[in-house]
Amino acid sequence: MGRPVLLAVDDDAPVLAAVERDLRDRYAEHYQVLTAPSGDQALDLLRRLRLREEPVALLLVDQRMPGMTGVELLSASRRLYPDARRVLLTAYADTDAAIRAINDAGVEHYLLKPWDPPEDRLYPVLDDLLETWRRPAPVANLRLIGDRWSAEAHELRQFLARNLVPYRWMDVEADGQARELLEFAGAGAGELPVVVLDDGEVLTTPDLHQLAARIGLHVRAERDAYDLVIAGAGPAGLAAAVYGASEGLATLLLECNAPGGQAGTTSRIENYLGFPVGLSGADLTLRAREQATRFGAEMLVPAEAVGLLRADPYSVLRLADGGEVSASALVIASGVTYRTLSVPGAAELSGRGVYYGAGRAEAADHAGGRVFVVGGGNSAGQAAVFLSAFAAEVTLLVRGPDLTSTMSRYLSDRIEASDRITVAPRTEVAGAVGTQRLEALRLRSGTEEREVPADAVFAFIGQAPRTGWLDGAVRRDARGFVLTGADLGASPPDWPLPVPPLPLETSVPRVFAAGDVRSGSVKRIATAVGEGAMAVSFAHERLAGR
Structure with a gap:
């Protein structure tokens, strides 16, 4: 497989030459820069690339072309390269076409011509898109064998996918190779699901913690105590991790399943500030996770908090695996879960339709x-x-x-x-x-x-808060959401400090709540991110003795 392709398409020869020049100046070391003068020729080139299994990372396409418009070309290209990044080149008069491209053609961005200087108006956009594009993974050697209608297999598939772990799904009912591999692994049909690891080790009906440990996810804390512990890696928790770690706090992030929370499963977020063409929840999660890790935050997955104890001035979290971790400051960002269908038959068919x-x-x-x-x-x-x-x-x-x-x-x-x-x-x-x-x-x-x-x-x-692990530890409202700040009242019972709770602070000093788990929160990704950042600011205030 060769270098990924950047394909520029424009019927105006001088413009196409300028696009090609700017792309080669910036990206020629790591990408192939190809061009086409029309939509029909571009589609023909994409078909040939697909037959050769060449990866295409980005298409930069002009809107106004005879025969086939840019929107039509980008729409047609989705069948050949569904994961390629798509950018439409437009003039000011083509704004409506750009909006249609966002809605109908899976366009990630549109650029107005001319884009000079490219250092300011072209490269930052393409750098960001290419950073989030991932070269198609080689055929994964991690194989998950199971029944398509098994709830246990569905849980493992969901866990691997949401944690961005490449794997190959093999349906035992439809895939003869799956049945043959089971025989080699010494497993029977009653022992599904089965995971065959890269090194050939076989895991029979593994739980998430066992699977995570064997595939290299971080499942145990490196230390016993941290400046900041965050329970939950949804948007609020990820934001708190980014701000806490970037400001020098020893930060630990706990997530019971996969980073991103409910937002991570959202197919397209279109009203998040700064992303006019929208982005997927997985994309936002990937960016935030990499950002937090780059600043030094430690993340455990899966790691579920099951209890909270107080050892003033510290908080001690009990984890589902029996471990404990101490926090000078704690941010509760455990979020919510969707309520289940309480109708006959639904529980038995969960994960099976x-x-x-x-x-x-x-x-x-x-x-x-x-x-x-x-x-x-x-x-x-x-x-x-x-x-x-x-x-x-x-x-x-x-x-x-x-x-x-x-x-x-x-x-x-x-x-x-x-x-x-x-x-x-x-x-x-x-x-x-x-x-x-x-x-x-x-x-x-x-x-x-x-x-x-x-x-x-x-x-x-509807949503139910993930707060059962807080029983007897912090005050909650009648629906189980965590009370903070002014919602605790002017003089909270048993409040030990001479100053009132800070905004986002719970009934326990140095313990904060952010995002959907907080009583009265606005259930939006942007507000959750804001609250995660604010919680770290208030934690600094408490840790400084104020």
């Missing part, structure tokens, strides 16, 4: 199928749009009369414009039907019930 979150593995498993999304908020809307790129039919089930009061306008507009998404108002799930996997849903509209065929259902129906 009933899902809470929509990742690429689940979407690919149900390509061409009939899927349902439950919920009327932004998470449900984003999932519906994402799944519509795979499923033949997506039905969004909402309890209200429409989406106007619960979903952002940009999302509801996209759902309305989609020919694959249908909104079913005043409809809820009354039951899940199936034996080995989900086969149908019972839907209720008013007093009427009906049964409809279903391949999968993805539920986004």
